[in-house]
Amino acid sequence: MQYLPNVIFVILLIAGIGFFVKNVSKLKRNIFLGKEESLTDDKPQRWKNMAKIALGQSKMVVRPIAGALHIIVYVGFVIINIEVLEIILDGIFGTHRMFAVLGPVYDFLIGSFEVLALLVIVAVVIFWIRRNVIKLKRFFKPEMEGWPKNDGNLILCIELVLMVLFLTMNGADYQLQQMGADHYAEAGAFPISSIIAPMFEGMSISSLVLLERTAWWLHIAGILFFLNYLYYSKHLHILLAFPNTYYGKLTPKGQFKNLQSVTDEVKMMMDPDADPYAEPAEDAAVPDKFGASDVQDLSWVQLLNAYTCTECGRCTSECPANQTGKKLSPRKIMMDTRDRLEEVGKNIDANKGEFKDDGKQLLNDYITPEELWACTSCNACVQACPISIDPLSIIMDMRQYLVMEQSAAPTDLNNMMGNIENNGAPWPFNQMDRLNWSKES
Amino acid sequence: MASELKVPTMAEFFASGTVPEVLFWVGCAGSFDDRAKKITKAFVKILNKANVSFAVLGTEESCTGDPAKRAGNEFLFQMQAVTNIEVLNAYEIKKIVTACPHCFNTIKNEYPGLGGNYEVVHHTQFLKDLLSEGRISMEGGTFKGKRITFHDPCYLGRANGVYEAPRDLIRKLDAELIEMKSCKQRGLCCGAGGAQMFKEPEKGDKDVNIERTEQALETKPEIIAAGCPFCNTMMTDGVKNKEKEDDVAVMDIAEMIAAAEDL
Numbered sequence: 001m002q003y004l005p006n007v008i009f010v011i012l013l014i015a016g017i018g019f020f021v022k023n024v025s026k027l028k029r030n031i032f033l034g035k036e037e038s039l040t041d042d043k044p045q046r047w048k049n050m051a052k053i054a055l056g057q058s059k060m061v062v063r064p065i066a067g068a069l070h071i072i073v074y075v076g077f078v079i080i081n082i083e084v085l086e087i088i089l090d091g092i093f094g095t096h097r098m099f100a101v102l103g104p105v106y107d108f109l110i111g112s113f114e115v116l117a118l119l120v121i122v123a124v125v126i127f128w129i130r131r132n133v134i135k136l137k138r139f140f141k142p143e144m145e146g147w148p149k150n151d152g153n154l155i156l157c158i159e160l161v162l163m164v165l166f167l168t169m170n171g172a173d174y175q176l177q178q179m180g181a182d183h184y185a186e187a188g189a190f191p192i193s194s195i196i197a198p199m200f201e202g203m204s205i206s207s208l209v210l211l212e213r214t215a216w217w218l219h220i221a222g223i224l225f226f227l228n229y230l231y232y233s234k235h236l237h238i239l240l241a242f243p244n245t246y247y248g249k250l251t252p253k254g255q256f257k258n259l260q261s262v263t264d265e266v267k268m269m270m271d272p273d274a275d276p277y278a279e280p281a282e283d284a285a286v287p288d289k290f291g292a293s294d295v296q297d298l299s300w301v302q303l304l305n306a307y308t309c310t311e312c313g314r315c316t317s318e319c320p321a322n323q324t325g326k327k328l329s330p331r332k333i334m335m336d337t338r339d340r341l342e343e344v345g346k347n348i349d350a351n352k353g354e355f356k357d358d359g360k361q362l363l364n365d366y367i368t369p370e371e372l373w374a375c376t377s378c379n380a381c382v383q384a385c386p387i388s389i390d391p392l393s394i395i396m397d398m399r400q401y402l403v404m405e406q407s408a409a410p411t412d413l414n415n416m417m418g419n420i421e422n423n424g425a426p427w428p429f430n431q432m433d434r435l436n437w438s439k440e441s
Numbered sequence: 442m443a444s445e446l447k448v449p450t451m452a453e454f455f456a457s458g459t460v461p462e463v464l465f466w467v468g469c470a471g472s473f474d475d476r477a478k479k480i481t482k483a484f485v486k487i488l489n490k491a492n493v494s495f496a497v498l499g500t501e502e503s504c505t506g507d508p509a510k511r512a513g514n515e516f517l518f519q520m521q522a523v524t525n526i527e528v529l530n531a532y533e534i535k536k537i538v539t540a541c542p543h544c545f546n547t548i549k550n551e552y553p554g555l556g557g558n559y560e561v562v563h564h565t566q567f568l569k570d571l572l573s574e575g576r577i578s579m580e581g582g583t584f585k586g587k588r589i590t591f592h593d594p595c596y597l598g599r600a601n602g603v604y605e606a607p608r609d610l611i612r613k614l615d616a617e618l619i620e621m622k623s624c625k626q627r628g629l630c631c632g633a634g635g636a637q638m639f640k641e642p643e644k645g646d647k648d649v650n651i652e653r654t655e656q657a658l659e660t661k662p663e664i665i666a667a668g669c670p671f672c673n674t675m676m677t678d679g680v681k682n683k684e685k686e687d688d689v690a691v692m693d694i695a696e697m698i699a700a701a702e703d704l
Contacts, residue, residue, distance in 0.1 A: 062627075251550065252546075252549075252550050252600060252601050252602070253599055253600045253601075254546040254550055254595075254596050254599075254600025254601050255546070255550035255551060255600075256510060256511075256551065258515070258519065258551060258554045258555060259515045259519075262515045262516050262519050263519060263555065265516070266516070266519045266520055266523055267523075269520075270523060290515065290516075291513065291515075318627065320629055320630040320632060320649045320652070320653075321643070321645070321649070323629075323649075323652060324642075324645045324646055324647040324648065324649050324651075324652050325644075325645035325646030325647060326642070326643045326644070326645040327643065327644075328643070370643055370644075373640070373643060374642070374643040374645075375635050376595070376630045376632060376633070376634040376635040376637050376649065377511050377595075377634050377635030377636075378595040378599065378630035378634050378635070379595060379599045379600055380595075380599070380627070380629070380630065382599075383599050383626055383627070384627075396511070396513065398513075399511075399512065399513030400513040400514075400515055401513075402513055403512060403513035403514045404513065404514065404515065404516060409512060409513065409514070410640050410641075412639055412640035412641060413512045413636055413639060413640050415639075416508060416509075416512070416636065416639035416640075417508075417509055417512065417514050417517055420504045420506070420508070420509055420517060420521065421517060421520075424469075424502075424503030424504050424521070425469040425472070425473060425503070425504050426469055426504060426508050426638075426639055427469065427473055427474075429472075429473045431500055431503065432500050433473075434467070434472045434473075434499060434500050434502055435448070435450070435472070435497065435499040435500060436472075437467075437471075437472060437473075437478040437481055437482065438446055438448035438482075438485075438497075440478070
């Protein structure tokens, strides 16, 4: 019986991590439903981008208030997680504050965790106020109704609860240390929880131990719950921001990819030796579909982008179309892509590993042509994203499908393209008149 | 200066067996749009004054394909690109200057993958180089102390990271450069990009160019400076919509320099 807590702990740990691993493998499978895209070039630059943008949060601080608060929560969580290592080891071996042997270093660590925990609480409360009291505009767009809104608030609540549990645990521990309780040797510095410790005065050692143990267990269980909550939430960005910034675009923002399948056709048309009446070879591959109408037509990086999006809405708030009341919202493009990908993934799970046509697709069922045609391709959304997501590339791929597979461009654009085809200019002017300006006064 | 513009073509250079220093890619707007033609002519006047050996393709030039690509018609874009690249490569073009950021972006970034490799500069970069090489001189003159705000074209700024060349030129005119609340990396689009120039906007509360014009007018400018023929049109329309055309001029930077030099 003596080892019961250790056994329960190990079971909890394995279950928590196991379930998480299962979800990660599903995540990976879904991402690689996307088309292949080789991004093995310029690794030094990619590492640099990841270090600067994800690790260094360089684009978060473009908005100083949100940026500073985010850095507190980010640094807080990363550093306080050192403590989780100790908690896990204590849990497995049934020890208490195993790292206390580090002496003054331990005091410093615990002390700084406490300060950070308090700062995280402050930041999280301000974040909550921004969402629910000040009601910042970017959190109140149509795509944020329902689950996305609750998800955002739930994450803040979980973070708050975790930090409160951490400080309660330490406060009770500190009180026990002062009272000289068994197993609670003096270790650590408690600059914050020593302030709340007086609240526990008058409690018996056994009730304090119960309080300390309850907070300890709830804290670690909460962390394991949070880990598994990620997959069902926008909060996946805490992990995916790293690969996403690594695989972010390295070429100038204005450079859109040239479609190889089109290049092949154009080259063939331009080739004077090509036989226009030649039968396609028996084993010729089916020509690629032009553009994207569903998630499988996008590249795996675009799908990684979709899972990485944390719905902060900086893209949408910088979007000229959205600012002037059009339906387009770059954030919605990313959320729709993710939601459709999840739907496709569930379809595959339900049909023994194979996708059964469900009569739906990303285009029309999620993203409407009206949204796609409102884009000015200005790259404001791409610039605004703090973790290198590129909504514009998805918009452009879907426009390609509309135009090249469905001939469904707006009439005005068809006229423009007709003009380019016929006279080499988007307006109906004769190419032979191109130099007339030089003779006009 | 009423003297005629000297606009040699590549065909003429080729016939005489000589090579110009740079090809001036005029672009469709610069060739056909009445407002943009004034920018083209202003730029040529400066080139003429500085004795820059340049040529245009004239009737051999064709749309770069930018609006087709941004509208989703990759096929039409590549047809245009490949045709243009054949012409450019036949003339062994090395360096291209253009007053249109869309042409600039397309030729600079999207042509190399299709076999067209050139040094491509925007006319504000080219003018800045002429200035630093002492080939043109600029006296502020009429622009001295004027409040000027610069509207960043998306395809010059965010798309290619060129923010300073146009601003340096404005400062050289002894003008007072005032920034809008969204500028440089966070500059707001004029509303014309992505082939929007050629279609009606989707339903909304406002047109993008009106929003941007309001931002520009907040700076109480005498001149809104632009570096793109499409931005120029959009901002000019915006200023007219606000009935401010008597107080606020929308000018390309090349026009400002030509005017300062009384060309």
